[in-house]
Amino acid sequence: MITQDMTSIDPKSPRNVMIKPEVQTHWGWWVVLYIFLAGLGAGTFLFSFIMLFMDKLTDPARIGVFIGPILVSIGAFMLLLDLGSPLRAFRLFTTRSTWKTSWLVRGSYILTIFVILSLAYGLLPWLQASALGKGLGLVAAIFALLVLVEPGLLLAVNNSIPLWNTSALPALFFFSALNAGIALFVLISLAFPTTIGVAEFQLMAYINIVILIVTLVVLASFLEIVKETGSTAALSVRLLLSPSFVRWGIQGGMLAPLAIFILCAIVPDVVDIRFFYVVASLLILSGGLILRAGMVNSGLRLPVIS
Amino acid sequence: MSYAMVIDLKRCVGCQACVTTCKAEHGTPPGVTRSKVMRKEVGKFPNVMRVSLPMLCMHCESPACVDVCPSGATRKREEDGIVVVDKDICIGCRACAMACPYGARYPVSSKEGYFGKTLTPFEEAKKDGMPIGVIDKCDFCFSTGKLERGVVPTCVQNCITKARTFGPREEMMELVVERKGYQLEPELGTDPSVFYLP
Amino acid sequence: MTAPAVKNDVWIPTVCNMCFCCCAIRVHVVDGVVVNIEGNPDSPVGEGRVCAKGATGMMMLYDPNRKTKPMKRTNPKKGIGIDPGWVEISWEEAYSLAAEKLGEAYAKNPRSVMFQFFITNTITGMFGLQLFQTVLGGQFHYPDICGAGIHNLSNFFNGTGNSCPDYDYNKLLIQFGMNAGTATRHGFNMTVRRFADARAKGSRLIVADPRMGASAEKADIWLPVRPGSDGALAQSFAYVLVHELGIYDRAFLKKYTNGTYLVDPDTKRFARDAESQKPFVWDLSDSTAKVFDDPSIKDVALEGAYEVNGKTCATGFQLYIEGLKKYTPEFGEKETTIPAKKIRAVAKEFGETANIGGTIVIDGKEFPYRPVAADCFSGVCRHKNGWHDMWAIQNLNTLVGAQNVPGGLVGFAPACNGFPETGRPKFYPATWEKEHMLEATTMVLPFPDSLYEHAYTPLKYDFNDMSMFHIMPFNHNDPHFNVPCQLDPEPLKQQRCDVLLAYASNPLKHWGNNDEMAELLLTYKYIIMCDHYLNDSSYFADLYIPEAHFLERFDLPPNGAMNHHTIGLLSTPWAYPIRQPVVPARDDAPGGLDIFLELAERLGVKDMFNEVFNAIYGLTGENALDPDTRYQCTDIIDRIYKDWFGPKYDLEWFKKNGVLTWKRSVDEVYLYPYTDARLPLYWDHQMEAGKNVAAAVEEADIPWDISEYQPLPDWVPCKDHYVTDPEYDLHPLYYTNAWSVDTWTNEIPWLNELNELDPYAYNIEINSATAKAKGLKTGDRVKLEAQNGYKVYGNLVVVEGIHPEVLAVAGGHWGTKSDYLPIAKGKGCPINHLIECKGVKRLSHLSANFDQCVKVKVTKA
Ligand SMILES: Nc1nc2c(c(=O)[nH]1)N[C@H]1C(S)=C(S)[C@@H](COP(=O)(O)OP(=O)(O)OC[C@H]3O[C@@H](n4cnc5c(=O)[nH]c(N)nc54)[C@H](O)[C@@H]3O)O[C@H]1N2
Ligand SMILES: Nc1nc2c(c(=O)[nH]1)N[C@H]1C(S)=C(S)[C@@H](COP(=O)(O)OP(=O)(O)OC[C@H]3O[C@@H](n4cnc5c(=O)[nH]c(N)nc54)[C@H](O)[C@@H]3O)O[C@H]1N2
Ligand code: SF4
Ligand code: SF4
Ligand code: SF4
Ligand code: SF4
Ligand code: SF4
């Protein structure tokens, strides 16, 4: 058997120069948008639901539980558009037994159930207070959790793509999506200047700081874990950590908002503080999108070595 | 029973006849190469080897593509082990293409033929077998009825060095064992039915 | 779904023409549409398989860019990229224009017409040559860069113009500069299976090639030689065999070569018996000089020098081995860059595997058995010194007795006993009785043509024949001097041609610098082109005549006696197939031969053209063509086959059955021991030829180099080996891959797709160490510039499988600029653009080899 020194191979060199890792070409922007929007929507819903549940920040939370499923639906629609034969999408639900193995089928059910439950919860505010409503919301929240991990699992099952083929990926997507959800929540909060004051914003800053740090830790360990799994994975990581990704995805999308939120937490009452919240949240959202795009576009396939 | 194919790399010269004859048989559109020849280089000058590696669907015993298929279009036939795509059912999600470690699956996405929008009479004649929006892949020439007619697949029949042998897996295993053949990426657990002889 | 209507579904046997190998195919036609092409298992030519190119026939057939109507130019301005303003014309107008222009030129001076053809559809091209040269008296041209010299060397050694290793019995093959049976060469699709069988049986392959091509990829040992140094390598092998190991086949050399003939030390010519003019040999048994065929000879001397008529005359073999003395493996290492140790090891393996003295019984007959061969082709031919290099390589076979015997090097089809029912066609190589030398049946049609007689024929310079055949007795194949002469007739006091008829050929691309070739095409007053495409050369054409595609036309019998296309060997039955249309021709375009028959009629030479067929095919009785009748291609095929194989085997039989085959027998494959005619070891006849050439050029006062006329092979470096400027440090070279043909197949989209997917084909390969030293990397756009200032551009790919002094591209004549080839346009790197065409410095004056060895500097573009 022959082995090959991967480190000498430039993944951007002409195709098939050798049998070398190649970037997957099958999934692109539609799928990135799906992953992003589904995560964002579920994250927004989840956070909003928790806030409602805890009776905190209820004004934006009421909007959040409603926007969440809408975003998830748009995300699902993106996935639909990505299909080669979208008119046959009904087969996702009509085929027996594929749910046992296919995350696309499972995802379709999860998304559908989530959207129905969460919309019911979000659209019927009178329900939210009732026990039934709380129960419904709780089930929706559980499905939101599933929606948060499903895209990661969809990618992670591909053992032909080592960058994805790790349980750290769903974890990473989970936290990052939650993060995005909270960021959107912050933006929604801006619409309620009367009920959401300095203290409330400060609370959100703290939450953001925690989640951002957790996400960073998960990202770092994800990269470490993946790097160790083999040369293709290591190459993928190199490809992922392109200068623009580092700048806009990590520095801009995570470190900068972290710094801003820390600033906001320390000095909560500077003038125009809201402006900082807007910037930080938008950076988190764009960072989340870049993270997913980077992840999908750096999916190097294992080379076929013999 | 499962069919298997054995490719003898001692014989193969990387001539690509298996690629174009497959195209002639099935009329696959641009970019779709059910059959292809990969090239690699090993070592440092002057101690270097170049290897041509013909590839096709491995018709895995544990195919990674089947599990991920949401529509049930992809399945492994019990009677002969051939992994087929039912193009009337496939929704074109490409999960299978993503999962297949061997790059054996190609989405057909464009109406254009090799000469652009207007298809040649040849392409017109083959069009029905190549619907748009679904996956195409090697089917051991099942769709053109070769096996039914008792003929081996085109790329086997035509291999100009006779590097390819085709038959029931049990029979092929004798050759594989004798010549110390191997599968590609066996550690992925797909258990391919295409074997290579060194 | 409605029930499908009953389809008209047929498989039609015919012959592929995607390259010149002419494999038998069967074409699946459903309702008039070609839906598949497969090999025809009834024929040994392809054995039921097609190569990558063969399977794409219908992609060319249905290519919308194929031009199928005659056209004439309306814009008088010619040049690449300048729209010629083609307008479609009727066939009547096309024929009358062609006949008018040709007729005028022939009337003025027949030699002012140039007919150019080449390798695609050689069969029809050959008869174009007959019409426009033999019958009408014009000149002809083709770019036989690949075959220069080698075909005539094969004529000298293997009784026919093409040879190949006896793959069925060979155990060790050394290939120099070729990918025969792995990607290329005549009979590719036949060789490739036999060669694979040989590998599977454990036969060893050693490949000398600066690049790891298809053959080297399969080799047990790769010898990455410096380009143009093959002669030095071969001579070093011979040195080791002779001077270090003492391995050579003494019995064979004595019996089957002229190495025993004694050489006069003063004249370097054979010492001859004054009266009979026969060369002397030395009989050791009674220490006397005797003429070589003296029946009293008991023990002929192979080595040593002996006193004859007061002079010490060495044997030719003795002089050969003395000549080898300078080619030590260390010398070899210096010139070829192959380590001396490796040279020794390879020579030893070759010598030991040769099994000298061994025999084998095949079909009840005992033969010497020498399962080794050294083979070479176009990579060696592409150098000015190619004749000497290939000769040195051929001598390796002679040295160990591996010529024309099982396991060794054998001719494609040196002999034929004929179809059993009729005994036709029948041929056997003659013997040149004066020195008892083996002659050849030549390579295209079995026509006796004695090269030894050419050597002895006094020559006269012809001031109106640019081919220079008249002063090149061993070169009647390669009219390459046409190129410098047409560009500038002055130096050799020649006259240009005025009208060019280019049939299936792309002169702008297939030779050297494209601008110089454009200049050459501009020297013609009128150019007629017969092709399928408007290629680069078409920008200079005045009249375009399309030929029907090979799936739409009949052609003269494709393989058959034309052993140029098909290898021989015992395992290959004789095969006579038919090429026939499987679909009607688009726009009713006729086949090439029908075009020529029409032109013959219009030019008033129908009768003489008809006689040509009678002569070449030896047509007799009622099958002979009547001089005054206008025939169609089909009439002629019908007559040829009926005449050769009997009335049953007429056109209809062939249309239905596709191919006629019968078994080949041992005496048609292995000349030894069926003949005792000798092979040349000491080339006294070459000295004679040189003498005649010298006299002719002196009389004509022509500058002409005769240094190549030597009795023994010698290696000299190529022109550009002398380039010392360290900036110009790399040799670009080209190779052929198994799925491309010449300048046009990149237009076939499947083949273009293969080249696009291939890491190498459209890029320039460079060795990783060289790239590193120059700070270059994969993907870099670079400029290659030769000392003459010519430049080309391309994209690098850094690899290991290439000599550090070398750059390699596929094709080397790609990168078409024709807007009419939209798929191929701009793809690949045409390195032959770096080679100057003017002047004769790059041409062998003996065998017309074109030296494509250049040195370039590479810089980022
Ligand atoms: N697929 C295919 N087959 C063909 C053809 C075709 O176009 N396509 N064309 C047909 C024709 S016309 C011909 S002539 C034959 C050609 O058949 P080959 O002669 O086998 O042609 P190439 O593959 O070009 O082989 C030349 C080799 O020589 C190497 N080379 C270059 N310079 C040198 C040198 O100085 N020394 C040595 N030792 N090697 C050198 C090149 O790297 C290359 O590998 O093939 C015929 N068959
Ligand atoms: N750089 C470089 N130069 C080379 C070579 C190389 O490998 N590299 N190879 C050399 C060798 S070995 C050779 S043999 C020559 C080859 O030289 P040629 O035989 O002259 O080949 P091309 O120049 O490609 O021209 C072939 C033309 O024939 C047309 N054609 C194809 N099929 C048919 C047909 O059936 N009928 C008609 N009428 N036309 C047809 C094609 O469209 C194309 O325009 O080139 C030599 N020059
Ligand atoms: S046809 Fe046969 S020899 Fe040619 S590349 Fe394919 S497997 Fe190899
Ligand atoms: S090679 Fe790929 S497509 Fe074929 S059966 Fe295996 S996993 Fe499926
Ligand atoms: S693309 Fe078609 S065959 Fe592939 S997984 Fe999706 S539905 Fe199944
Ligand atoms: S088995 Fe048939 S479909 Fe599969 S690669 Fe070979 S020719 Fe193509
Ligand atoms: S070798 Fe030439 S003639 Fe034979 S199938 Fe290939 S292209 Fe056709």
Ligand SMILES: [Mo]
């Ligand atoms: Mo050639």
